[in-house]
Amino acid sequence: MEFGVLGPVRVTDDGMDLPIGGPRHRVLLATLLVHPGAVVSADTLVDVLWGAHPPRSAPDMVHVRVSELRRRLSSSPSHRSGLVVTRPPGYLLAVDHPDTVDAIRFDALLASGRKAATGGDPLAAAARFAEALGLWRGPPFPEIADRVFPRAEIARLEDLRLQALESRLDADLVVGRHAEVVPELQGLVVEHPLRERFWYQLMLALHRSGRSGEALGAYRTARDLFVEELGVEPGAALAGLHSRLLRRESPTPAGEQRTAPHNMPPALTSFVGRQRDLAEIAALLGEARLVTLTGVGGAGKTRLAVETAATLVTEFPDGVWFVDLAAVTDPRLITATVASVLGVNEHPERDLLDQLVVRLRGARMLLVLDNCEHLFPDVAELVRGLLGAVPSVRLLCTSRERLRITGEVLHPVSGLESVSVDGRTDDRADAVELFAQRAASVRARFEMTPDVAAAVGRICARLDGLPLAIELAAARVSGLSPAQIAAALSDRLRLVTQGSQAAIPRHRTLRAVIDWSYDLLDETERRVLDRLAVFVGGFTLEAADRVCRGDDKDLDLVETVGSLVDKSLVTAEVSGGPDYRYRQLETVRAIGLDRLDERGETAAVRELHAVYFTELAASARDGLRGRIQLTSLNQIAAEHGNLRAALTTCLDGGNAESAATIAGSLYPFWDLRGHYREGRDWLARALATGTVSPRTRIGALMGVATLAAIQGDGAAALAASAEAADLSRRTGDAAGLSHALQYQGFIATYAEEFDEATVLLDQAWAAAGQADAPWERAWTLIFMAALELGKGDFPRAVEISLHADRELTAVGDIEAQAWTQSIRAGALWAAGRPGEAVTEMYGAVRDFRDLGGQWGLSLALLLAGVVLEANGKPASGVRMIAAAEALRSSMGVTIQPFLQGWLDRTMAAAEVTLGAPAVRREWTVGERLSPAAAAVEALRELDRGSGVAGLAPVEDG
Structure with a gap:
């Protein structure tokens, strides 16, 4: 059963429309679908x-309408009971899966497209x-569009629809559909x-x-409109494009085949x-190489940085990249976090900052570093290094x-305006508008009557306009009127200002309102929030x-976290999965x-946290092999901050x-996602902390062997795999022995010691058979098969x-x-x-x-380059080989002699x-391709549509 709200509300089952009922049934269903799965x-x-x-x-009639709606939805042959659930203080629509609602499916497709x-x-x-936009049949929630309750969600969806349309047009322009x-x-x-x-897109x-x-x-035409309607000139992006066209410069580098990337x-x-802030920050970035948004927590610095950067994507051909440092607690991981976002691989013999500099040299890029204060000296050192070595970033x-x-330009971020341009409080003031949207x-x-507007204005002024x-405060309108909130905050802030004057006033204001929100929670909510x-x-x-329940x-x-979300103390995000x-x-x-x-609970709760994530890591180990x-890789990526914290606790x-269980389980993730040095x-540290069980030690040693081998450290890989093999023999772990012998055989193959490799891999095969x-x-x-490839027995390698x-x-x-392919x-x-x-x-x-x-x-x-050249595409072949060599070199991995001969x-x-x-020109183009861009080009060239014979149709996921 599927639900549609991007247009008139509808329910379909196996492609057939299901009758919902009269207007009030449709209004009821639409209201429950504004936030599927949440209590209304x-x-x-x-x-x-x-x-x-x-x-x-009315209260009784609501119950009647809900019962009628239940019966209508249950008329479907594939229905399940309990679709409309009574959950005090109201009802919720328990959809089978978020994807069954077109609005949520739209969000997922938009994220996938980005x-x-x-x-x-x-x-x-x-x-x-295009698929995301195809879900739209009309304005969202038309049955209830005039009500206040869905207003924020309707505004969000409408804005995302326009973003999706802009993004689709961007992609169309990149692939050359200009006239169309x-x-x-x-x-x-x-x-x-x-x-x-x-x-901008029309001009381009x-x-x-x-x-x-x-x-x-x-x-x-656009400039005249902006001046007449807004009294401002067009933004930096549009004005910059106009300037380049006047100078007869190409708006994008010649031959560029991709849109400016961003995350x-x-x-x-x-x-x-904040329209003035957006314009001022964009202007500052046009002149200065480092702009820092400063202000107290809660002032909206992150959101302002994100919105500013999003408007500048077209100005930076090499991308706009957002790096969230909030989850980084170890200063040693700052550079690694930035490198990971930019796709820069670790090299065993090169400093990672040097690798970053090489990657960024000549790049026209905007790098957004968010939440720097808790890592202040180390972030400053990284930024200083980048500014000194990469003038184009x-x-x-x-x-x-x-x-x-030196050279830092500050842009202080203060509160939103709480009065309109004429000095009176009304719903046009930014702070008041924010309160109204969140309250709705x-x-x-929630209606902004004159009395309500006056109370909201007092609230916003007393809170210094801090978003x-x-x-x-707005989250509390479910139980308090704006006037009551204003009175409560007035008392709270009076107490705060009578206290210590050492803190910045806005710090005291924010702490006071958080404390006030905290005091309004019941004891269970407080305990869970902490x-x-x-x-x-x-x-x-x-x-x-698992972590917060305790005894x-x-x-x-579920109820408690939902309540904290309603009170804006916890945020809920679409994760890309069903939950x-x-x-x-x-x-x-x-x-x-x-x-x-x-x-006095910190140690106990951190221990519960470590226990949970140790179990999660151990359970993910099998998922990483199947x-x-x-899915397992993405799960670990989402929990990487928590897993690091658990490792630190252990x-x-x-x-x-x-600690060794977590690290030994995560090494396939560190391998595939390029966290080699961090993983090692x-x-x-885990292996040096103390004695661990043989099985756990074998897993950790094989992690060392894997990551060392990828980084070209054959001696460390051989030592770790040899110890793992000895320990596996002593404990009768045939599967562990097979894994360890594989790596010893692989290292021997790399050294072209083929006889020794044959013996070791035969032993690995026997051990795997013994372990079934x-x-x-x-x-x-x-x-x-890799051994036979090195020996030159190609039919045997295929077999x-x-x-x-x-x-x-x-x-x-x-x-x-x-690898087999x-x-x-x-x-x-x-x-x-x-x-x-x-x-x-x-x-x-x-x-x-x-x-x-990456490896x-x-x-x-x-190999794609080798195959393309052999199939009559020498230019593409050279570009792919150049991209491959740039990637391999960036990781410090050596190339096997026979592969060097093929190259x-x-x-x-x-x-x-x-x-x-x-050839030199094509090589230069190829070595500048990012791994992702090189992969896309390789897939295009290998596709049947490129004219290469022999390729069966394969869906590109």
Whole structure:
């Protein structure tokens, strides 16, 4: 059963519309669908159904309408009971899965499209944005659009629809559909004349369609509109494009095939006010290389930075990148966190900052570093290093204090205006508008009458216009009137200002309103809120239940967390999966940690946190070896901050067993996602902390062996795998022995000690058979196939790789399958069958790209280049080999001699075909491609549509 709200509300079952009932049934269902799965109070339903003058029987009539709606929904053959659930103080719609609601599916498709665009795949991005927009049948929630309750959600969806439309048009422009989108954009600038992005896209499309004069005319029209309607000039992006067109400069680098990448987080709520701040910050970034937004916690620095950066994406061809440092508690991980966001790999013999500098040199990029204050000296050192070495990069930082770096330009972020331009309090003032929007999402019948506006104005003024404080106060309108809130805050703030004068006034204001919100909670809510502070980077309901419940078996965590979300002390986020993810704002979290200390519970709650995440890591270990590998990788990525915190707790407490369990379980994640140095450090510290069980030690040692081998540290890899093999023999762990022997055989293969490698891999095969371990059997075969590749027995390599595929049928390890395809592709090419190698290479490149496996992707790109050259595409082949070599070199991984021979042979053939100058040009282009962009290009060239024979259709996920 599926529900539609992007247009008139509807219910479908197996593609057939289900009758809902009369107008009030439709209004009732639409109201429950504003926040599927959340309780809507009976009072709210009365407000929405009957407005300001409900009949006396309204509460009873709500129950009747709910019962009627239940019966109508249950008429579906596939219905399940309990779809409309009574949950005091009202009702909720318990949908089977969030994706069954088109609005939530729209959010997911929009996120997927943004990910594809960021990854350099504009064709996939355009398709996903188009699919998202195709869900819209009309304005959202038309049955209740005139009510206050859904106003914030309607505004959010409408804004996201326009963002999706802009993003789809961006992707269309990237792939060359310039002339095709001009008519659509000409209509959009009429419909949305003050939306600069549409004007920018129209100018770009006209220029690229050979209509530069019309593009300049469009700018004049837009400028006249902005001056007349708003009294301001167009923004920096639009003015910059106009200037480049006047100078006859290309708006994007010649031959660029992708939109400017970015990873800006999606907005969960509407952005209110701050238009002057946005313009000023954009102007400062045009002149200064480092701009720092300063202000107290809760002033809205992060949101302002995100909104500013989002408007500047088109100004930075190499991307706008957001780095959230809130979850980083160890200063040693600052550079690694930035490097991870930018896709910079660790190298065993190079400083990571040097690697960052190499990556950023010449890049026109905006880097947003958020929440710098708790890591102030170390962040300042990193920023100073980047500014000194990379003059083309701009940095936008948020911090409660300045970084104290030469050249830093400050932009203080204060509260929102609480009065309108004429000095009177009304609903046009930014702070009042923010309060009204947030209050409307809590109470349906929130109306800004003159008396209410006056009370809200007093609230906003007393809270210094701080957005977080205003949102916390607005969340209380469900139980208090604005006048009551204003009176309560007046008393609270009077007490605060009589206290210590050492703190900044706005610090005292924010702490006071958080304390006031805290005092209004019941004891259960307070206890849970304090305990939630131990989570780093957010949490799931399951994690909260395990960590925060304690001895209270009757505690309803779902209800309590939901109540804290309603009160704006916890935020709920769409996580990309079926369930929400929750987090505390850092200001609230910091105060919660203080209170946890005051309760004397910090050690006990951190221990529960460590126990839960030790179990999660151990359970994820199997997932990382099977069919849910990608899901497990994404789960660990989401919980990386919590897992780091758990590791710290275990190491500080001397709990070596748990620390080694976590580290030994996470090394496949550290491998695929490029956290080599960090992983090796955690593993070394865990193994040095104390004695652990043999099984745990074997797992941790194999983590050391894996990460060391990838970084080209053969001696460390051999030592760790040899110790793991000895320990496995002593304990009778045949599966562990097989795994350890595989790596010893692999290291021998790399050294071209083929006889020794054969013996070791035969022993690994025997041990895997003894353990009846299909994963170990499959990987032994992969290493055997690689050995035959090195020996030059290509038919045997194909045969063994196919055997490995059969073993993997029962396992489903995506990474392993990608390795078998890579090996088979190389063997087929070397055996004189390049056409057959294309299909294998397509699958390998796609899977390594999706998993984020950098080492595997470097080999797959190399082999893709070899195969493409052999199939008559020498230029593409050279670019892919160059990209592969740049990626491999960035990780410090050595190349096997036989692969070096293949590379040299391919380059020599390309030089004969293209000539040396052309080869050098293609190499320069290829080595500058990011891994993601190189993968996209490789997939396009390998696809059947490129004209390469032999590739069966393969869906690009």
